[in-house]
Amino acid sequence: MTHERAQELILDLAYGELAPDDAREVARHIEECSECAAEWARIASTRRASSRLADPRDDHRRDAILSAARQAVARPPARRRSRAAMWTVGAGMAVAVIVGGVTLKLTSGRPVDRLASVAPKADVHERERDAAGLHVAADAAGDPARDPARDSASAAASGAASGAASDSGRFAAAPAPPRRPAAAPRQERSAQAPEGTGQASRSDQPSPARRAESGGSKAASREEVASAAPPPSGSVLADAQQVPGDSVDEARSGASEARGSARAAAASPGEAPDGAAEARSGAPAAAPVPPDSRAAAQAANDRALPARDRALRSRAPVTSERADASRAVVADVESLLASGALAESSRPLTCGADALEQRSWADGERIRKVRLTARDGTTVEGWYDREGRLRALHARSTVPEPIDLRRELDEHGALVAEERRGASARALPPWLPPRDPGQAPADGCRWR
Amino acid sequence: MTRPEDDLGGDLSKEADEELVLRYQRGDVAAFETLLDRHRAGVFRFLVRFVGERPRAEDLAQDCWMRVIAAAPRWQERARFKTWLYAVARNLAADEARRAVHRQVRPLDGPLDGASAWETVPDGRRSPEELADDALIRPVLEHAIAALPVEQREVFLLREYEGIPFAEIAEITGAPLPTVKSRMRYALEALRRSLEEANVSDRTRSPARSARP
Numbered sequence: 001m002t003h004e005r006a007q008e009l010i011l012d013l014a015y016g017e018l019a020p021d022d023a024r025e026v027a028r029h030i031e032e033c034s035e036c037a038a039e040w041a042r043i044a045s046t047r048r049a050s051s052r053l054a055d056p057r058d059d060h061r062r063d064a065i066l067s068a069a070r071q072a073v074a075r076p077p078a079r080r081r082s083r084a085a086m087w088t089v090g091a092g093m094a095v096a097v098i099v100g101g102v103t104l105k106l107t108s109g110r111p112v113d114r115l116a117s118v119a120p121k122a123d124v125h126e127r128e129r130d131a132a133g134l135h136v137a138a139d140a141a142g143d144p145a146r147d148p149a150r151d152s153a154s155a156a157a158s159g160a161a162s163g164a165a166s167d168s169g170r171f172a173a174a175p176a177p178p179r180r181p182a183a184a185p186r187q188e189r190s191a192q193a194p195e196g197t198g199q200a201s202r203s204d205q206p207s208p209a210r211r212a213e214s215g216g217s218k219a220a221s222r223e224e225v226a227s228a229a230p231p232p233s234g235s236v237l238a239d240a241q242q243v244p245g246d247s248v249d250e251a252r253s254g255a256s257e258a259r260g261s262a263r264a265a266a267a268s269p270g271e272a273p274d275g276a277a278e279a280r281s282g283a284p285a286a287a288p289v290p291p292d293s294r295a296a297a298q299a300a301n302d303r304a305l306p307a308r309d310r311a312l313r314s315r316a317p318v319t320s321e322r323a324d325a326s327r328a329v330v331a332d333v334e335s336l337l338a339s340g341a342l343a344e345s346s347r348p349l350t351c352g353a354d355a356l357e358q359r360s361w362a363d364g365e366r367i368r369k370v371r372l373t374a375r376d377g378t379t380v381e382g383w384y385d386r387e388g389r390l391r392a393l394h395a396r397s398t399v400p401e402p403i404d405l406r407r408e409l410d411e412h413g414a415l416v417a418e419e420r421r422g423a424s425a426r427a428l429p430p431w432l433p434p435r436d437p438g439q440a441p442a443d444g445c446r447w448r
Numbered sequence: 449m450t451r452p453e454d455d456l457g458g459d460l461s462k463e464a465d466e467e468l469v470l471r472y473q474r475g476d477v478a479a480f481e482t483l484l485d486r487h488r489a490g491v492f493r494f495l496v497r498f499v500g501e502r503p504r505a506e507d508l509a510q511d512c513w514m515r516v517i518a519a520a521p522r523w524q525e526r527a528r529f530k531t532w533l534y535a536v537a538r539n540l541a542a543d544e545a546r547r548a549v550h551r552q553v554r555p556l557d558g559p560l561d562g563a564s565a566w567e568t569v570p571d572g573r574r575s576p577e578e579l580a581d582d583a584l585i586r587p588v589l590e591h592a593i594a595a596l597p598v599e600q601r602e603v604f605l606l607r608e609y610e611g612i613p614f615a616e617i618a619e620i621t622g623a624p625l626p627t628v629k630s631r632m633r634y635a636l637e638a639l640r641r642s643l644e645e646a647n648v649s650d651r652t653r654s655p656a657r658s659a660r661p
Contacts, residue, residue: 011629017613046640049648050608052585053593055489056496061506062488065513069480072517073472337507338514371503379503 001025006036014043060396060404068331323417326408329391330383333368337361342368351431351445360437367437374429382433389413390435465529472520480520484513487530490610491537497605498541500594508544512537527619534612535620538602545598585648592642600635603628 006029012018013026030036336342342361349356354374361369363386370382380395390413395405408417413435431441440447460468460482471479491512496505515536523532593601602621606612614632618625 008629011632012614015607015614042640043636046636046643047608049585049589049643050639052582053497053589053609054582054586056493056502056505061510062484065484065488065510065517066477066481068514069472069484069517070477072520073475073477334510335514335518338511339518373503 001029003029003033003036006030006033007039010036010039011043014040014047060394064327064330064334067327068335071328071331322410323408326391326410326416329385333361333383336363336368348448349440349445350448351429351440351442354429354431355448356431356441356445358441370433370437372429372431372433372441378429380429380432382437384437385411387411388437390433390437393433395429395432466525469520469523469529470525473523480517483529487533488513491533494534494537494605494610495541497590497593497609498538498601499544500590504544508537508540511540515540528616530612531616531619534606534610538606538620542598542602585643588643588646588648589639592639595642596635596638599623600631600638603631604635604639607632 006026009018009022009026010030013023013030018026030040333342342363345360345362347358347360349358357373359371359373360367366384366386366388368384370384372380378396380393382390383392385391389411390409391411392406392408394407395403404420406417406419407415410416431445434441460471460479463471463479463482465483465486468479468483472483488509492505492509495508495512496502499505499508512533516533519536523529593604596604599621603617606617606620607614612620614628615625618628621628623631
């Protein structure tokens with residue numbers, strides 16, 4: 001083996017990456033070559049010194065990572081879910097179009113029926129064109145009237161021409177079944193188009209006509225909530241406890257309006273829409289409720305709210321579900337952090353004799369995580385839910401005595417779980433993540 | 449109610465990493481737990497030595513595992529899991545090192561008055577003399593490693609402490625194999641000089657862990 005070749009392989013030999021034959025040859029060369037022997041000695045000496053570096057202590061994040069791993073397999077990937085939803089919606093629309101087409105075909109030869117009496121003029125006109133076979137001709141010629149954008153524009157215009165208020169009034173007053181015939185998708189679009197400026201605004205603030213239309217589905221949603229709740233005990237406290245802390249968040253970001261409003265009704269009474277009181281009180285939600293009794297129930301429920309809140313704070317047992325909800329907030333924040341969705345900022349502050357650094361991670365304008373670090377290595381972290389409420393904290397310190405403390409809080413700030421290793425509460429620093437993440441951690445703390 | 453992992457069974461500790469990832473893809477959380485326990489300490493050790501700051505290393509280690517969890521459904525057995533895992537960790541650490549250059553803020557939890565930044569675990573198997581030597585060598589070594597250029601530091605840490613072969617380090621870092629070996633040589637030479645300057649290299653009395661002189 002040449003000297004150059006041996007020099008190339010000497011590092012591989014030191015780290016045991018050579019095949020036995022090559023290793024023997026390089027070793028033989030080292031014995032004969034003083035230069036290679038000196039290099040070999042240098043490498044061996046440095047590696048011996050390097051081996052003195054001890055392993056760092058455990059990082060205590062195992063549980064959070066495992067929790068995230070469990071959550072990841074518990075729910076299907078969002079892409080897969082959305083694709084499945086897309087297929088479902090697509091299939092539903094295809095069925096609706098086919099049924100609608102068949103219905104129109106069957107009715108095309110008859111005189112204008114009762115549907116035509118409530119349909120906007122454009123639809124009547126189109127149906128007449130259909131009857132005359134004009135659609136086929138228009139399609140073949142690439143008639144721009146069939147363009148979906150123009151179609152909706154013309155529908156809106158015709159809706160406006162025919163009078164939105166009168167259309168809405170007809171829909172609201174009609175004792176129609178909750179689900180209209182599939183043959184009338186055009187009617188719905190024509191009637192709703194003039195009411196709002198966009199889909200989002202319509203769904204956020206339903207018009208009276210829309211409310212009347214969706215009354216059936218909302219009632220069904222309420223029923224779903226009522227049936228999903230534990231057996232009706234007649235106690236609002238029992239129902240409220242079934243709603244984990246994060247359901248408010250879920251409701252606010254929920255995919256479906258009906259589910260969202262139903263959960264919001266159960267979770268945040270202050271924002272409950274009409275009819276939520278029945279869902280909370282366990283009354284049969286699907287049954288029609290006279291307006292007077294509904295108002296009375298709402299008033300009774302409103303009066304009961306403060307008492308219920310007090311009871312919730314004082315009597316709520318420490319349940320693993322509520323601790324899990326807090327841990328879910330931690331996992332959610334950590335997962336956002338991992339994906340780079342949170343913006344980091346750092347700010348020094350003084351708390352008495354302690355010089356601290358506060359690092360914050362924010363999701364838009366809302367702080368989701370805060371870490372306070374002191375010069376002695378004491379670190380306290382706090383995690384906040386989407387409403388800005390402190391839901392968990394973790395304090396670690398080695399001085400004056402070792403402590404490792406984790407606390408989970410519910411949405412009201414009440415302690416639901418605590419895990420402590422090491423020291424007593426006296427070892428906790430006087431500064432902890434504040435309830436309001438924008439505030440200083442304690443009274444004596446000042447930003448520098 | 450049985451969970452998916454309950455049905456899969458088997459002695460996971462003997463399974464290869466790649467098989468464990470495949471099992472996790474099928475919903476076996478216990479397989480992921482085994483992977484985590486197998487590699488968590490190594491990843492954290494690499495990160496804490498790379499960034500030299502424990503809280504940052506904790507965040508990075510967690511980020512690393514979160515990314516593994518997020519990418520696990522798409523993972524394919526093209527390379528060793530360990531190579532992939534350390535590539536994720538290395539990329540996070542390299543990004544962090546780049547950000548740290550711009551941040552130019554002295555960490556509050558960095559080395560303070562001789563205290564170790566890495567909160568090491570005492571080794572009960574070492575003699576009092578060796579422990580005394582360690583106390584002298586470690587701060588010098590920590591500073592020497594921290595002073596290495598990023599490219600050399602990552603190669604040195606991956607090879608010396610994590611036992612990853614040079615060829616895999618080339619995959620992890622995206623550098624050619626000869627370049628990786630050159631960086632390792634430079635790193636070893638720089639460390640040797642630092643130890644000599646601190647006059648602590650002669651105090652080493654315990655044998656190297658894997659050197660084969």
